[in-house]
Amino acid sequence: MDKVLPLPRLSPHVADKLWWLPRGILLGLLAFAIFGPLTNLLLWTVAEKWYFPHTLPLEYGFGSWQRVFSPRGNAVDSLTNSVVIAALTVCVALALAIPAGYALARLRLPLRGLILLAFLIPQAFPNLPVYVNVARAFYELGLNGTVPGVVLVHVTHGLVYAVWIATAAFSAVDAELEQAARSMGAGPFRAFFDITLPLAMPGLMASAIFVFLESLDEFTASYFVGAPDVNLLPLLLYTAGAGGNYQVASITALLLLIPSIGFMLVVERFLKADVLARVGH
Template sequence: MAVQHARRNGPLALAFNAVVIAFMLAPLLVVCAVAFTPENTLSLPTTRWSLRWFEAVFAHPDFVQSFWNSLWLALASATLATAVAVPAGLALARHRFPGRDALNGLFLSPLVVPHLVLGVALLRLFGLVGGTGSFGWLVLAHALVIAPYVLRLVLAALVGFDRSVEQAAEALGAGPMTVFCRITLPMILPGVSGGWLLAFINSFDEVTMSIFVTAPSTVTLPVRMYMYATESIDPMMAAVSALMVAVTALAMVVLDRLVGLDRVLVGKA
């Protein structure tokens, strides 16, 4: 039987892809380059390179505090979203019950609803329950927004899952919790860990919804950048942006090593 080889992209397709990638990466590269300028204004090209504005970022107490707020918020909300999405994914993937499709749509609805609308709605809700400015309620808000990312990867990891190993463990007397902790979870761990990391990235970078639900003591780094940009524009903003790009890129590299970016993008595991 003859082996069919996949067609390779032609020169025009490769050139088009290169132009699209360059168009998408050019703003990031410019921002990162501006971050190393010693000048007081956003200017390129520069004849000298300096870490002046990175030092200014670490010496700025508001930015440092906002960074830690974003870090702890992303860690807590990603963990909470994963704790909810894993059992929800198991229920949706393995059981057929009335309202299953509606429940699945409800879990994925934050991907469709604009974050501006979510921010206004959550601000009103927090005002009614007295949770305005609370870090715990902020964690719940972020977990609501990022839970669909975890759920998608958990569902993808469960596609084609061979349950014979679980059934063998149950036949040997293992309880439901033992089966889950020692068999099910390790087998879907790449999808779970990849979903957690993707949720962490989205929580760390979230700004639109966070503007409405943060308080002065819980301002996140993206919100701090937005507030600073309304007052002045200088290379320190570029330095903060470059640091966020570096953190996000590092997280994406880890995500690629854990589950593969191709699986994340196509929703398959």
């Protein structure tokens, strides 16, 4: 009988090198999926002439930036409205979330889990049919096409982040610290404002950032409730993209992307492991 020759074995050194090959391919595909669209976005912001089949723009320049930020470009007005509405949304959402989050964290409320799930209702249903009916109701109330109407609908959409993270932030604060302040003669409000609120402030700041970004990027509610009287950046992005003006659309998308990346880096510093562990509990 013929002898079966054993298969050659790779040396440990060669095997270690080949082990990094699938990792390198996977990381390369992941980097392409993330940075490929971003690179294309940046190229469109400075492309003056770019058409198929050319891989790169034929001409570069900042003419599109001048058109976007010209008085007729509506970018400055849309950016101002977006920031103001997002800031107002944060103020209203935190004004509701701080007492709600403290009550959910400290009090033994019946059906506490159902109360937390109730804040997910705006996220659970498709946005389009919901906001069509909201726009109809707001039109009858005189809120359609107004800043208060847009702020109100943004608050209902972002309140889940505010309440859930606020509840987790207050739950992460040791209740014995507040009780110690009460035993030293401090009243309930002073113990809350001097002890509990400062310790929960990092989580509350993180919830404020989430609500701000949610309001800044919200399109469906802004379109049905605010358009055409309230100009916002997502509406400008949609109009430019639907009209085939990819330069203006890319510049507008970049204006929305920069604060999102910056605030996400801040959130990473604010949200600690003890707070994240209590989200939803």
